[in-house]
Amino acid sequence: MRQIFLSITAVFVLLAAPLRADVDIQEVTSPSGLKAWLVEDHTIPFMALRIGFKGGTSLDRADKRGAVSLMMAMLEEGTGNLDARGYAQAVDELAASFKFDASDDAISISARMLSENRDEAIELLKGAIIAPNFDQDAIDRVKGQIQSMLQSDLKDPNEIARAAFDRAAYGNHAYGSNGDGTPESIAALTQEDLFAAHQDTVARDRVFISAVGDITAEELGALMDTLLSDLPATGAKMPKRVEVGLDAGVTVVPFDTPQSVALFGHRGIGRHHPDFFAAFVASTILGGGGFESRLMEEVRDKRGLTYGVYSFLATRENSEMVFGQVASANDRVADAIDVIKAEWERLVEEGVTQEELDHSKTYLTGAYPLRFDGNGPIANILVGMQMQGLSTDYVNTRNDKVNAVTLDEINRVIKEVYLPDELHFTVVGQPEGL
Structure with a gap:
């Protein structure tokens, strides 16, 4: 998953900012x-x-x-x-x-x-x-x-x-x-x-x-x-799509270390799915919103089981996943996993509140323009957008798509995207009680 970590495109901060990136993109043909x-x-x-x-x-x-x-x-x-x-x-x-x-x-x-x-x-x-x-x-x-x-x-x-x-x-x-x-x-x-x-x-x-x-x-x-222009016209045939093949449960990989590392996830949702933005906002509420997320509050703040825990929508060219990671002492990692499972289930059973939805929207729309903070970062973003099949106006409509997510919509999508019965954990360390 190293590439997934490196390919995360959301940078979250808590400060308010202009709600549009206001980037004037020209399409050029040589x-x-x-x-x-x-x-x-x-x-x-x-x-x-x-x-x-x-x-x-x-x-x-x-x-x-x-x-x-x-x-x-x-x-x-x-x-x-x-x-x-x-x-x-x-x-x-x-x-x-x-x-x-x-x-x-x-x-x-x-x-x-x-x-x-x-x-x-x-x-x-x-x-x-x-x-x-x-x-x-x-x-x-x-x-x-x-x-x-x-x-x-x-x-x-x-x-x-x-x-x-x-x-x-x-x-x-x-x-x-x-x-x-x-x-x-x-x-x-x-x-x-x-x-x-x-x-x-x-x-x-x-x-x-x-x-x-x-x-x-x-x-x-x-x-x-x-x-x-001197490049060859074509390269190798592109890779095929692959479905996530995880089974629910916990897999332990023994390793001599005082702290266990756990990766977790299940199949996810594609970048161009009509419900993607609702799932994206839900992901922020659950585990992608830094210290404001539910997982950080329940696993770290209330119980002190970890220094950090997160989850996000990992969208790739040929597959997609809801993915997360946590690390905890060997004698506490089982408790951390239990809390994560419980929060996954609570999200599906109870949904999110209007307050959480509003807060997450502010969080996401305020952070987005801050990504466009120099020529190099902007150039990187633009190529990423092209590779994902997005249009040039996406930078100025993305926040509108976030703000358009309604409470009824997000709670419907949560039940379809978050799958507690399919959640798999891979734990490396010497965990007690697993």
């Missing part, structure tokens, strides 16, 4: 047909660029787990006549920054650059995207770094819980294993595997682009063609 979203802002000679390719680590080939993740980590390790050090130095000299990431459903590239250095920075970025070197010495070094991280994960209760929970939920689907691979799978990857992963994932038929800052629509169109 001469070759590439499409992008643009927010022009010429107040500072600086631009943020975000490029996403749908598919992600779920496109790893059979027996090549971790290849896409390793490939993305290698993109900054040199291109052309530049080795890793030379490439990093060239980027630094331009006062630019590039970041390459991989998650279950997408690989992404973030770039920031000054207007005066834009052409040179784009040439460097193009080399990394189109023609990475994948030198063997760099491969060996990066593989060693990833293997060290994965070995550390084998001793981390949170990562052990994540791995066990994912296996139970998704079995042999790519979601059921770590996109970074295992120490063994990483060791077996070759240079040829990285070129294959690059071919499978970095293609024009799955690219989404956004730019924010000091650039015009015409300039962005030319930039996109310069940067990406």
Whole structure:
């Protein structure tokens, strides 16, 4: 579930804020047909660029787990006549920054650059995207770094819980294993595997682009063609949908630690389902509203069973879940789980109150505009919106959708989305009484 944690798009605060993001998004098409979203802002000679390719680590080939993740980590390790050090130095000299990431459903590239250095920075970025070197010495070094991280994960209760929970939920689907691979799978990857992963994932038929800052629509169109027109037209076939396969109950994974970690959840609701916003507001009330949520109040504040507990709607490209996490001392985690179960049941049986609904709406609508706090974050949000199939006006209508949720609607949806009889817990530690 690591990627799920990283892909959560709601940042919650308790302070009031303007209720609209007021972002003017232009849709741009390049001469070759590439499409992008643009927010022009010429107040500072600086631009943020975000490029996403749908598919992600779920496109790893059979027996090549971790290849896409390793490939993305290698993109900054040199291109052309530049080795890793030379490439990093060239980027630094331009006062630019590039970041390459991989998650279950997408690989992404973030770039920031000054207007005066834009052409040179784009040439460097193009080399990394189109023609990475994948030198063997760099491969060996990066593989060693990833293997060290994965070995550390084998001793981390949170990562052990994540791995066990994912296996139970998704079995042999790519979601059921770590996109970074295992120490063994990483060791077996070759240079040829990285070129294959690059071919499978970095293609024009799955690219989404956004730019924010000091650039015009015409300039962005030319930039996109310069940067990406040499990509192959198509990549690998997209992964298939998978249903959550959790059974109700508790699974204990023994591990020598004074505190147990518990992940919990069941099947959820899709991002484009007509009841999504009602379920989203309900999720905030139950476990997504920080210290104001029911779970925090009942598990932490009233009983002192944990420092933190949360739950949320985990929507992914090919599956969806209601998911949560809690950690507690071994002799108290059973009590924490009992309270979570009871709150799940109470939510369904009693619903929420008008006061809770109103408070949650204020909470969500006040926090949303605060996400648009710079060129880079805005560019990231815009690509995420495109990948989710949202329209350009979503930023200015999202809060209206939250405010439109009624008490009757949310309490009806709660009974359909929250399923106490299907709630599964994976507990790692030495829990007493489970």
